[in-house]
Amino acid sequence: MKEIEIKSTLQVFDSFEELPLDVQSLMEQSFKIRDQAYAPYSEFLVGAALLLENNEIVLGNNQENACYPSGLCAERVAIYAAGANFPGVPIIRMALSAKSLKHQLVTPTPPCGACRQAIAEYEINQKKPIEIYFMGETGKVVKSYSLANLLPLIFDNSYL
Template sequence: MKEIKITSVLQIYDSFDELPEDIQDLMKKSMEIRDKAYAPYSEFLVGAALLLENGEVVLGNNQENACYPSGLCAERTAIYYAGANYPDVAIQKMALTAKSLKYKLVTPTPPCGACRQAIAEYEVKQKTPIEIYFMGETGKVVKSSSLSNLLPLIFDNSYL
């Protein structure tokens, strides 16, 4: 038997104000789209803003449905829109923010497992990492230089 150790490296910003200006702008866009999310059941709003290699910014928010599996997270809404409309343009950065209508969310909220897998697919497809910044409504912001820090053992097309 052999044991391996997997390490993730993340950067933590103490507040939104510590972010580089370009990331603040991207995060502001994710906050604006977050507040337009359709989340009548969970009352948990999520916004995603993607910066593409060509300078375009693609937005997405979570869309719920009374038939729960039929909804879609903000990250996948944005990434699939980017894939459909800009299929050959790399995603460089992703800003995510979450907010609860039930309580003040101050914990940085990372993508769920399904969204991590979708982001992994695009990193593999474009052969470059995607910087991911995530936060709650306020408070600390976490930066990952690649999805591989959040999902180190990805399942990709090499297994198929």
């Protein structure tokens, strides 16, 4: 038997104000779209703002449904909208923010597993890393240089 160690390197900013100005601007857009999320069941709002290589910004927020599996996370709403409206245009950066209507969320909230897999598809296809910044309502902000840091054992089409 052989043991394998997998490491991820992330940057942690103490606050939103510590981010570069262009990232602050993108994160602010995630705040605005987050607050428009349709989340009557979980009361957990998520916003995603994507910067594309052509300088377009694509937004998404979570959309819940009484039939829970029919809902969609903010990250997938945004990334699929980018793919539909700007096919083949690489995604440079994602800014994600989460907010609970039940309590103040100060913990940086990363994409769920399904969203990580969806983002992986785009990162692999574009052959360029996607920077991902994520935070709660306030507090620290985490930056991953690539989705591969958040999902190191990516399932891709090479397995098919």
